[in-house]
Amino acid sequence: MPHRPILHNRVALLLAAAIAAAALTLPFLGFAPNRLLSGRPVALWAALVGPLDWLVLLPGVVVLAVPFLRPGRAVSAAYVAAGVLLAVGLVWLAGAQAARLAANAAPAARTSFGAGFWVMEAAALLAAMDGVRRLGLAPAWRIAVGAAAAALIGLLLASGRLDQLSILREYANQRDVFAAAVARHAVLVAAALVPTLLIGVPLGVLAQRVPRVRRAVFPVLNVVQTVPSIALFGLLLAPLSALANALPGLGIAGVGPVPAVIALTFYSLLPIVRNTVEGLDGVPAAVREAARGMGMTKRQIFWKVEVPLALPVFLSGLRITLVQAVGLAAVAALIGAGGLGAIMFQGLFANALDLVLLGAVPVIVLAVAVDAALKLAVSLLGRRAA
Amino acid sequence: MRAGSTTLRWRMAFLTDRLTLAVAVLVALVLGMPLLKPLFAAAFPTLDRPLYEADSFLTLTLDHLALVGLSSLTAVVAGCAAGIFVTRPSGAEFRGILEAVAAMGQTFPPVAVLAVAVPVMGFGAQPALIALTLYALLPIVENTVAGLEGVPESVLESARGLGMGPVERLFRVELPLAAPVILAGVRTAVVINVGTAAIASTVGAKTLGLPIIVGLNGSNQAYVIQGAVIVAALAVVLDFGFDRLAALSVRWRRG
Amino acid sequence: MITFDRVTKRFEPWTAVDGVSLTVEAGEFCVLIGPSGSGKSTLMKMTNRLIVPEEGTIRVDGEDIATLRPEDLRRRMGYVIQNVGLFPHWTVERNIATVPTLLGWPKARVRDRVSDLLDLLKLDARRFRDAYPHQLSGGQQQRVGVARALAAEPAILLMDEPFSALDPITRGALQAEMTAIHKATGTTIVFVTHDMDEALKLANRIAVLDHGRLVQFGTPLDILHHPANDTVRDLIGREDWGLKLLAVETVGQRVRPEEDGAIGAPLPADAPLRQAIAEMVARGTDRLPVVDAGGRPAGVLHLSDVVRS
Numbered sequence: 001m002p003h004r005p006i007l008h009n010r011v012a013l014l015l016a017a018a019i020a021a022a023a024l025t026l027p028f029l030g031f032a033p034n035r036l037l038s039g040r041p042v043a044l045w046a047a048l049v050g051p052l053d054w055l056v057l058l059p060g061v062v063v064l065a066v067p068f069l070r071p072g073r074a075v076s077a078a079y080v081a082a083g084v085l086l087a088v089g090l091v092w093l094a095g096a097q098a099a100r101l102a103a104n105a106a107p108a109a110r111t112s113f114g115a116g117f118w119v120m121e122a123a124a125l126l127a128a129m130d131g132v133r134r135l136g137l138a139p140a141w142r143i144a145v146g147a148a149a150a151a152l153i154g155l156l157l158a159s160g161r162l163d164q165l166s167i168l169r170e171y172a173n174q175r176d177v178f179a180a181a182v183a184r185h186a187v188l189v190a191a192a193l194v195p196t197l198l199i200g201v202p203l204g205v206l207a208q209r210v211p212r213v214r215r216a217v218f219p220v221l222n223v224v225q226t227v228p229s230i231a232l233f234g235l236l237l238a239p240l241s242a243l244a245n246a247l248p249g250l251g252i253a254g255v256g257p258v259p260a261v262i263a264l265t266f267y268s269l270l271p272i273v274r275n276t277v278e279g280l281d282g283v284p285a286a287v288r289e290a291a292r293g294m295g296m297t298k299r300q301i302f303w304k305v306e307v308p309l310a311l312p313v314f315l316s317g318l319r320i321t322l323v324q325a326v327g328l329a330a331v332a333a334l335i336g337a338g339g340l341g342a343i344m345f346q347g348l349f350a351n352a353l354d355l356v357l358l359g360a361v362p363v364i365v366l367a368v369a370v371d372a373a374l375k376l377a378v379s380l381l382g383r384r385a386a
Numbered sequence: 387m388r389a390g391s392t393t394l395r396w397r398m399a400f401l402t403d404r405l406t407l408a409v410a411v412l413v414a415l416v417l418g419m420p421l422l423k424p425l426f427a428a429a430f431p432t433l434d435r436p437l438y439e440a441d442s443f444l445t446l447t448l449d450h451l452a453l454v455g456l457s458s459l460t461a462v463v464a465g466c467a468a469g470i471f472v473t474r475p476s477g478a479e480f481r482g483i484l485e486a487v488a489a490m491g492q493t494f495p496p497v498a499v500l501a502v503a504v505p506v507m508g509f510g511a512q513p514a515l516i517a518l519t520l521y522a523l524l525p526i527v528e529n530t531v532a533g534l535e536g537v538p539e540s541v542l543e544s545a546r547g548l549g550m551g552p553v554e555r556l557f558r559v560e561l562p563l564a565a566p567v568i569l570a571g572v573r574t575a576v577v578i579n580v581g582t583a584a585i586a587s588t589v590g591a592k593t594l595g596l597p598i599i600v601g602l603n604g605s606n607q608a609y610v611i612q613g614a615v616i617v618a619a620l621a622v623v624l625d626f627g628f629d630r631l632a633a634l635s636v637r638w639r640r641g
Numbered sequence: 642m643i644t645f646d647r648v649t650k651r652f653e654p655w656t657a658v659d660g661v662s663l664t665v666e667a668g669e670f671c672v673l674i675g676p677s678g679s680g681k682s683t684l685m686k687m688t689n690r691l692i693v694p695e696e697g698t699i700r701v702d703g704e705d706i707a708t709l710r711p712e713d714l715r716r717r718m719g720y721v722i723q724n725v726g727l728f729p730h731w732t733v734e735r736n737i738a739t740v741p742t743l744l745g746w747p748k749a750r751v752r753d754r755v756s757d758l759l760d761l762l763k764l765d766a767r768r769f770r771d772a773y774p775h776q777l778s779g780g781q782q783q784r785v786g787v788a789r790a791l792a793a794e795p796a797i798l799l800m801d802e803p804f805s806a807l808d809p810i811t812r813g814a815l816q817a818e819m820t821a822i823h824k825a826t827g828t829t830i831v832f833v834t835h836d837m838d839e840a841l842k843l844a845n846r847i848a849v850l851d852h853g854r855l856v857q858f859g860t861p862l863d864i865l866h867h868p869a870n871d872t873v874r875d876l877i878g879r880e881d882w883g884l885k886l887l888a889v890e891t892v893g894q895r896v897r898p899e900e901d902g903a904i905g906a907p908l909p910a911d912a913p914l915r916q917a918i919a920e921m922v923a924r925g926t927d928r929l930p931v932v933d934a935g936g937r938p939a940g941v942l943h944l945s946d947v948v949r950s
Contacts, residue, residue: 228581327495
C-alpha cells in the first residue's frame with residue numbers, strides 16, 4: 001500500500017501561511033508625520049498600486065505551491081529563487097511605496113517598516129534557507145546564495161529607490177557620522193584582534209603542550225567570558241583612569257577606544273586559546289608518530305603537520321571571536337569607544353527609533369558577513385585538504 | 387568525635403566551596419553596598435553622591451533576576467518543546483530549518499537584537515523580555531536537538547524492544563541522557579542573558595545595568611563600579627551554579 | 642509457539658523478507674542464520690513489531706500480533722541486541738528491573754527477581770547491583786543485557802547477534818550460559834547470528850535465510866549432512882565441514898557398548914566428538930572410556946568409529 005502524501009514540504013506550507021497571514025493582518029509599513037511620532041499603519045494591499053507591485057507577490061505564490069509539487073531539484077531551485085525574490089521584492093515595494101507617500105507629504109514625514117514587512121521578509125529568507133538546504137548545496141554555494149540576495153538588496157540601495165524609507169532618510173542625515181562609525185567599529189574589532197592573536201596563539205600552543213598551563217589558563221578565561229561585557233567595561237574604568245592620571249603621557253584613558261580594545265581582547269582570548277588547543281589536540285597521535293618516524297624535526301612536525309591540520313578548528317575559533325567582537329564593540333559605545341553602537345545608543349537615549357535601526361541593523365549585517373566569510377574560508381580550506 | 391569530624395570536614399568543604407563563596411560575596415555586595423559608602427567617598431572625593439541610592443541594590447538584583455529567570459524559563463520550555471518536536475518523526479521535516487535559524491540567529495549580537503526590539507515593541511521591560519527570550523531560545527534549541535540526537539541508537543532500540551512507549555522513552559531515557567547537553571545550552575543562554583539584561587536598562591528595563599548607565603552618562607565612576615561588581619558577581623554565581631548542576635546531571639558517569 | 646505465515650517486508654527498492662513461512666515450536670532454541678542482508682534480523686524484529694510486515698501474518702501462541710498493542714507485545718518478550726543498549730544512566734539493578742517496573746510489579750518482587758537473575762547470569766550481586774554500565778566489561782554488560790531481557794519471565798526471548806561483539810572466550814562462556822538458561826527455563830529463543838559455529842552449538846533447529854527467502858530449516862545435523870544449496874554450504878565452510886560435524890555430534894552417538902579396552906579419565910556421553918578427538922591426541926591413544934549422565938560406564942569410543950561417517 002504505497003502511501004502518497006499530498007504535502008511534500010510542510011515547512012514551505014508553514015512559511016507561506018505566515019506570509020499570507022502577515023500580508024492580510026499586519027501593517028506593511030508605518031507612516032508618521034515626523035521621526036518622533038509613531039506612525040499610522042499602511043497595509044500591504046494599499047502599497048499594491050501598479051501591475052509591477054502585484055508581481056512582487058508572485059514568488060509568494062510559488063512558495064505556497066511548493067508543498068503540493070512533487071519534490072525534485074527543479075522545485076527546490078524555484079523555491080530558493082522565490083524566497084530570494086520575495087525578500088528583495090518586499091524591500092523594493094516598501095521603498096516604492098515610501099516614495100509615493102513622500103511625494104504627497106511634508107518633508108519631515110517618515111515611512112518605516114511595519115511588523116508585516118518584518119514577518120514576510122523573515123519568512124521569505126527562511127524559505128530560501130530551507131530550499132538551499134533541500135538542494136543539498138555545499139557550504140560555499142549556500143553562502144553564494146546569501147551573497148546574491150545581499151547583492152540584490154545592495155543594488156536597490158545604490159539605485160536610490162529606497163531613499164524615502166525612514167532608515168535611509170536617517171542615513172542621509174548622518175552620512176558622515178555613519179561612515180565614521182562603520183570605520184571605527186571595524187578598527188575596534190581589528191585592533192583587539194592583534195593583541196588577541198599575539199597572546200592567544202602562543203598561549204594556546206603552550207597550554208596544549210603543558211598540562212599545568214592548561215589547568216591554570218582555562219578557569220581564568222572562562223570566568224572572564226562569564227562576566228557581562230558592560231560590567232567588564234565598568235570594572236576597567238577605574239584602574240585605567242587611575243593609570244591615566246598617574247601616567248598622562250601614554251594616551252591611556254578610562255573611557256574611549258583604549259579600554260574598549262583591552263576589554264575586547266580579554267573576551268577574544270578564550271575562543272582563540274580554546275580552539276588553538278582543540279585544533280592541536282585533534283591532530284591524530286598516529287600522524288605525529290609517523291612524522292617523527294620519517295625523521296621530521298620538531299619544528300617541521302609543528303609547521304608541516306600540526307599547523308595545517310589544526311587550522312580549520314583554529315579558524316572557527318577566529319570566527320567566533322570576530323562575531324563576538326562585532327557585538328561587544330557595539331556595547332563599547334557606552335564607554336565612549338564610538339562605532340555603530342554609538343548611533344544605536346544615541347537613538348535609544350533620544351527615543352529616535354530610526355537611529356536605533358541605523359546603528360543596530362548594520363551591526364547584525366556585519367556580524368553575519370564576518371561569520372559567512374570565515375565559514376567560506378573554512379569550507380574552502382576543507383576542500384583543499386580533502 | 388569521629389562522626390563530629392566528618393561533619394566538620396563536610397562543613398569545611400561547604401564553606402570553602404567556590405559556589406558558596408561566590409554566593410556569599412554576592413549577598414554581601416547586594417546588602418552591604420551602602421556600608422561601603424565611606425570607601426567610595428574616599429576613593430572619589432570629587433563626587434557629590436558616591437553611592438547609587440535611587441534604587442536599592444536588592445530591588446535591582448531581584449528585578450534583574452526576574453528578567454533573566456522569566457526569559458530563560460520561557461526559552462527552556464519553548465526550546466525543549468521545539469527540540470523534542472523536530473527529533474520526533476512527525477516533526478523531522480522542520481529540523482533542518484530550525485537548526486539553521488538557531489545557528490544563524492546566534493551570530494546576531496544580543497545587544498543588536500535588544501535594540502531592534504525597541505522600534506518593533508517600544509521601550510520598557512517587555513521588549514527586553516521578548517528579546518532575551520528569543521535570544522535564549524537559540525542555544526537551548528540547538529543543544530536540545532544535539533542532546534537528543536546524541537542518545538545512542540542501541541539504547542533507543544533496546545528501549546523500544548523492551549516495550550517502552552514513546553512517552554516513557556522520552557522521559558525515562560532520552561531526556562535524562564540529553565540533560566547534560568541541554569543544560570549546557572541553558573547555561574550559555576543564562577550567562578548571555580545576565581549581560582544583555584544589564585544592557586536592557588538602556589531600553590527602559592530596570593536592572594543592575596542602571597547604575598552603570600547612569601554612572602557612565604553622569605561621569606560617576608562610583609556608580610559604574612557598584613553596578614558592575616554586582617552584575618559580575620551575579621554572572622559568576624550563576625555560572626558556578628550551572629557547573630554544579632552539570633556535575634549532578636552526569637553523576638552516573640563517575641565511579 | 643511463533644508462526645510466520647507468508648511474511649513479506651520491503652525496504653524499497655529491495656525486499657528484505659520475501660514470503661517466509663516458518664514455525665518456531667514452544668521451548669525451541671531456533672537460530673536464524675544467513676549472510677548479511679539476508680533478512681534474518683528483519684524477520685526477528687517483526688516478531689515484536691519493531692518492524693511491521695507488509696504482507697502475511699505472525700502469530701504468537703495462535704494470537705495475531707497485529708491486533709496487539711506493540712508495547713504490550715514487547716513486554717511479553719525478552720529482547721537482546723548486539724550493542725547491548727543498557728541505559729547508561731541507570732544502575733544494573735534498575736536496568737534489569739526495566740520491564741517488571743513497566744509492568745508495575747511490587748518493589749519487593751522486583752528486587753528478588755533481580756537477585757535471582759544476577760545469580761543466574763553469574764554476576765556477584767554485591768559488586769554489580771549498584772554499578773553503572775560503564776563500570777562493566779563488555780561480557781558483563783551483555784550478561785546484564787540478557788538478565789534484563791529475562792526479567793519479566795518472558796515466554797519468548799529474541800536475541801539479535803548478541804555475542805558478535807565479544808572476544809571468543811567471553812562469547813564461549815555466554816553461549817554455554819545460554820544453553821544452560823534455555824534448559825533451565827524452557828524459554829522459546831529466537832537467535833540471530835551469522836556465525837555457523839555459534840548456530841550449530843546453540844540451536845535445536847536452524848533456519849537459513851538468503852535474499853529474504855527461507856532456504857533451509859532443520860536440525861544442526863540435517864543442515865550439516867544435507868545442505869540445501871551452495872549458500873548453506875558456504876555458511877558451513879567447505880574446508881572445515883568435518884570439524885563442524887565433530888562439534889555437533891556427541892560421543893554418545895558413536896560409543897561402542899563394551900566394557901574393557903580403555904583406561905584413563907572417562908568422557909561424558911554428551912561431550913562433542915571434537916572434545917574426544919582432542920583428548921585422544923593429548924593422551925596419545927585411540928580409545929577412550931565413556932560414562933553416561935549418571936556417571937555409569939557407557940562403553941568405549943574408538944577413533945575409527947569417529948572417523949567413519
